[in-house]
Amino acid sequence: MEAAVAQxxxxxxxxxxxxxxxxxxxxxxxxxxxxxxxxxQAGRDGLADLLAKGTVRSxxxxxxxxxxxxxxxxxxxxxxxxxLLPHGALQRGSVVAAGNWNLLCVALAAGPVASGAWCAVAxxxxxxxxxxxxxxxxxxxxLLVPGLGPNWAQVVISLLDGCDLVVLRPPDRPPPQARRKxxxxxxRRGAVLLVAGDWDGAQVRLRITxxxxxxxxxxxxxxxxxRAHVVADGRGGWSRSQTRWLWLPGPDGAVTAxxxxxxxxxxxxxxxxxxxxxxTG
Amino acid sequence: xxxxxARDRRVLAVRCPAWHPPSxxxxxxxxxxxxxxxPAARAFEQVVSVxxxxxxxxxxxxxxLCAFGVRGPAKYFGGEAELARKVAGAVTxxxxxxxxxxxxxxxxxxxxxxxxxxxxxxxxxxxGTPAFLAPRAVTVLGEPDLADLLMRLxxxxxxxxxxxxxxxxxxxxxxxxxxxxxxxxGLDPRPLATRPPAADLTVQIEFDPPVEQSxxxxxxxxxxxxxxxxxLAAGGLACVRVQIQVIxxxxxxxxxxxxxxxxxxxxxxxxxxxxxxxxxxxxxxxxEHDEGITxxxxxxxxxxxxxxxxxxxxQLGLWGDAVVSDRVxxxxxxVQAMLGHDAVTQPALAGGRSPADQAVxxxxxxxxxxxxxxxxxxGRPWPGRIPPPxxxxxxxxxxxxxxxxxxxxxxxxxxxGQLSGEPARLSIGGGPPLAVTAWTGPWPVTERWWDPEHxxxxxxxxxxxxxxxxxxxxxxxGRWLIEASYD
Numbered sequence: 001m002e003a004a005v006a007q008x009x010x011x012x013x014x015x016x017x018x019x020x021x022x023x024x025x026x027x028x029x030x031x032x033x034x035x036x037x038x039x040x041q042a043g044r045d046g047l048a049d050l051l052a053k054g055t056v057r058s059x060x061x062x063x064x065x066x067x068x069x070x071x072x073x074x075x076x077x078x079x080x081x082x083x084l085l086p087h088g089a090l091q092r093g094s095v096v097a098a099g100n101w102n103l104l105c106v107a108l109a110a111g112p113v114a115s116g117a118w119c120a121v122a123x124x125x126x127x128x129x130x131x132x133x134x135x136x137x138x139x140x141x142x143l144l145v146p147g148l149g150p151n152w153a154q155v156v157i158s159l160l161d162g163c164d165l166v167v168l169r170p171p172d173r174p175p176p177q178a179r180r181k182x183x184x185x186x187x188r189r190g191a192v193l194l195v196a197g198d199w200d201g202a203q204v205r206l207r208i209t210x211x212x213x214x215x216x217x218x219x220x221x222x223x224x225x226x227r228a229h230v231v232a233d234g235r236g237g238w239s240r241s242q243t244r245w246l247w248l249p250g251p252d253g254a255v256t257a258x259x260x261x262x263x264x265x266x267x268x269x270x271x272x273x274x275x276x277x278x279x280t281g
Numbered sequence: 282x283x284x285x286x287a288r289d290r291r292v293l294a295v296r297c298p299a300w301h302p303p304s305x306x307x308x309x310x311x312x313x314x315x316x317x318x319x320p321a322a323r324a325f326e327q328v329v330s331v332x333x334x335x336x337x338x339x340x341x342x343x344x345x346l347c348a349f350g351v352r353g354p355a356k357y358f359g360g361e362a363e364l365a366r367k368v369a370g371a372v373t374x375x376x377x378x379x380x381x382x383x384x385x386x387x388x389x390x391x392x393x394x395x396x397x398x399x400x401x402x403x404x405x406x407x408x409g410t411p412a413f414l415a416p417r418a419v420t421v422l423g424e425p426d427l428a429d430l431l432m433r434l435x436x437x438x439x440x441x442x443x444x445x446x447x448x449x450x451x452x453x454x455x456x457x458x459x460x461x462x463x464x465x466x467g468l469d470p471r472p473l474a475t476r477p478p479a480a481d482l483t484v485q486i487e488f489d490p491p492v493e494q495s496x497x498x499x500x501x502x503x504x505x506x507x508x509x510x511x512x513l514a515a516g517g518l519a520c521v522r523v524q525i526q527v528i529x530x531x532x533x534x535x536x537x538x539x540x541x542x543x544x545x546x547x548x549x550x551x552x553x554x555x556x557x558x559x560x561x562x563x564x565x566x567x568x569e570h571d572e573g574i575t576x577x578x579x580x581x582x583x584x585x586x587x588x589x590x591x592x593x594x595x596q597l598g599l600w601g602d603a604v605v606s607d608r609v610x611x612x613x614x615x616v617q618a619m620l621g622h623d624a625v626t627q628p629a630l631a632g633g634r635s636p637a638d639q640a641v642x643x644x645x646x647x648x649x650x651x652x653x654x655x656x657x658x659x660g661r662p663w664p665g666r667i668p669p670p671x672x673x674x675x676x677x678x679x680x681x682x683x684x685x686x687x688x689x690x691x692x693x694x695x696x697x698g699q700l701s702g703e704p705a706r707l708s709i710g711g712g713p714p715l716a717v718t719a720w721t722g723p724w725p726v727t728e729r730w731w732d733p734e735h736x737x738x739x740x741x742x743x744x745x746x747x748x749x750x751x752x753x754x755x756x757x758x759g760r761w762l763i764e765a766s767y768d
Contacts, residue, residue: 102768103673118609128765129628129640130671139628143613144642146677149620158619162612213745213767216719219703222668223721223743223751223767249767253670 075164075192077111078136080257084232084242085204090165092190095183097202101169103131103248104206104230105196107255109167110136112192117141117164122156123148124169124196134253153178157185160193169196176200204234208248215251224251227258290469291351291361291407294390295332295368296380297325299345328379331371335364337516348390351383365402385410386469392421410467415440422461427454439465482516484509484584491530491578495558498527498579499551506550509584520586525554530578538587538622539614550584556618613645622646631656634666634726636675636753636765665726667741672753672765679762682754683708684717684744694723694740694756707746707754709763715746723756743767 074089082088090096090112098105101124110132113119118141121127125146129139143163148155152171159166174182183201186193195202208228215224228248233241245258329347333339335358339349351361358364365381372379382393384405392414393403405413417439420428436442442450443465450462463469484505492498502525513520526536539553558579613625626642633639641656684692686702693701700723706714722742729735739757741764746752751767 101674106673118606120612125677126674127628128636128671128673128675129630130636130675131673132628133630134669134671139630139640142628143609143645144626144628145616145620145624146626147620147624149624151619155616155619158612158615160612161615162609211749213719213751216721216743216745216751218719219721221719221721223670223745225670226751226767249670249673251670 073190075112075117076115078107078114078255080244080246080255081107081111084206084230084244086234090192090194091203092164092192093187094203095186095193095195095199095201097195097197097199097205099197099205099207101126101196102208103135103226103255104208104228105167105194106132106135106137107246107248108194108206109165110255112165113137113141118143118162119165119167120145120159120163121167122159122169123152123171124167131249131253135249135255153182156182156193160185160189160191163191165192165194167194167196202234204232206230206232209243211248225249289350289352290385291355291383292348292385292387292390293351293354293361293365293368293381293383294346294348294387294394295328295372296382296391296394297328297345297372297377298380299377327375328372328377331375332368334371335368346391348387361404362402365404369402384413386467388464388469389414389467392417411440411443414465414467415443419465422464424457424461427457427461430454443467482509482512482518482520482586482589484512485581486583487581488579491580493578495555495579498558498582499555501582502554502584503547503551505582505584506547509550509586510547513586513589518586518589520589522587523550524583524585524587525550525557526581526583526585527554527557527579528581528583530580537618553614553618554582556615559618610645617645629656630659632659632661632663633657634663634728635755636667636672637677637679639666639671640675665724667724667753670767672767674766674768676763676765679755679764680710682710682752682761682763683714684742684754684761685714691761692756693759694725698723698725698740704742704744707744707752709752715748715750717744718747719745722754 073092074087075092076089077085090108096108098108106127109119109121114136119137120143122145124144127144132142133139143159145155145159148171153174156166156168179199179201182193185191193199207230209231210229211226213223213226215221226248228246229243230246230248231241231243247254247256247258250256325345325347329339332347332349336349336354339347351364355361355364358367361383365383369379369381380394380396381402382390382395382404383402384390384393385407389405389410393405396403415438418428419431419436419439419442421439422428431437431442436445442462445462447459447462447466451459454461486501486505488498488501509523522538524536524538526534528534535557537553537557539550617625623644625645627645628640628642631639631641638657639659684704685706685708686692687705688702689706690702692704695701704717704720707717708714720742723740724742725738725740727736727738729737737757739755742754742756744752744754749768752763753765753767755762755764
């Protein structure tokens, strides 16, 4: 344990900063940023995994005291989503676009909220609170601003002041100037802007490319879950697309990875699966 | 009667003979003097204000006569005798003759004040009221007809009247007789209804000429907030909310209610005034607000404490889980300044069958109990509720839809839950029809059948369309609605 902590106190800063495009680096650290080429891919993955789980924290973070995620560069996400994101977490100061509003946005927000962050949901009056709670997004640390009004960029900047994570569905496509101003606010506050929609400058984009609903047939059964094929791609060090099959939601409302045992012979669940096969969850 | 009750019933009455009680003649003619009206009442106000220095909650019975509960003030001023002496001294100091009486109950106190010719006051000891009343003539009851009747029956004093069993008094003399009987026994016909001082706790400032700079308004708000806090504290009051009203010289008015809970410092109130002004006239380029934003001529700023409650201090939760951090609260309140109090909400799970019932949205800063409709508790069985998993998208207003079968006619559900045809196509909000690839239902629900106003019968369906959407649909009164989407 001693050795692990000692390693972590130095390494995460360099690892986290190295793989991010220069424009998005949040200058939180007082140390000079030094890309560390010596850390191998395996080392990064293991470290990111530990960081994301929250079992290991950097020394800076630990000394910051009791507050929820005071200075960590990363917001941990649900285990099922780790493989889809750079460093297995949401990078503070970044913008993540998650396609049209759906449970994927809730799932992305659930991890940070579970670890103590506050989340604001702006411009989405139809958020299903029960589904969010089942996915792990606790309503107790949630602020809802259903209607944003005409001056919505200012509202979002105010929300970024208080919350570590803002889920936003922009009422209209922002002009480039307003977009840059919002991105600057995100970087300045070290928050994460999760856009339910498209965003030109997003560091990471996620989308559902294929899905099937399990448990429901022609006049019988009921919806028990959805298997969704999620594709993530981004910029810089994350330009290679990552894909995963997720239960979105699973039978109990939780978001989990689809077990390989349930998948088809080709390593993916068959899209034309019957209700009987799908309802095993 | 317990000792505690007896102490609570101690009443001090102040009578100033300078204001004549309405004459018996006038009352018989059906022209009772309206208490608390006319020039006499206004002149008596100075006596009331002097007496109010001893106790803020005093009851003015009519001009020339007022009373208050004596328990608290007596403790503070060093005993009933001392209190009575001080009250009498203060009123006499104004130049009015007065009598002061203390007894159990209003009626006895008034009688005591009447015959307190020996200075400074007549004090009937606790529990001595029946003995004090017993020798008095029945005419003091103020019911001439009843007194006349009692005299002719040979009952001349209150003591003799009190000896009549209460039930007999009620049988023989009716409701007025029963009331008079209670008085004769030294009981109260009704509890003393004190009212809080009608002092106006509103604080306002007029700007003449109207000011253009929001900075000046904010600066004035700071001193006004301290004035309001001082007034509230003097009355032992706290306000739950504070209303900030800004009126412009062109008559435009902007009013916002802010959660206060005794928590807002002067600076915090001033800050809210600033937010309110900023939110009302947002600068075209957000982010740059130095001092000196022009907000138009403001002619009046008013702070109104809302929902006054007795200040009992505040108890924070022992475990800090529900504590909203300052940073979050500031952001939320700031957005409330821009969009209104109800625009920022915190969701909470609630009980119910439909997805819309399963969550309530509480404006930030309010508690669930203060919501217009207190939420039904979550975690109860709710038979017939929609099965998990819960839909991720719940439309605040259900969307109109049309579900047709293969032949293109609308799918209907009979009272017995029979379908007219299998759902084949779904069209939402007049959109293009989508082929239904899977469906299930109907799940009939009959809610609140005992309440004709809110009773409803509906049938729910789950529909999966070819584009990958999964919908929760409901049929009610022959109409299809989309309540939620599982997407």
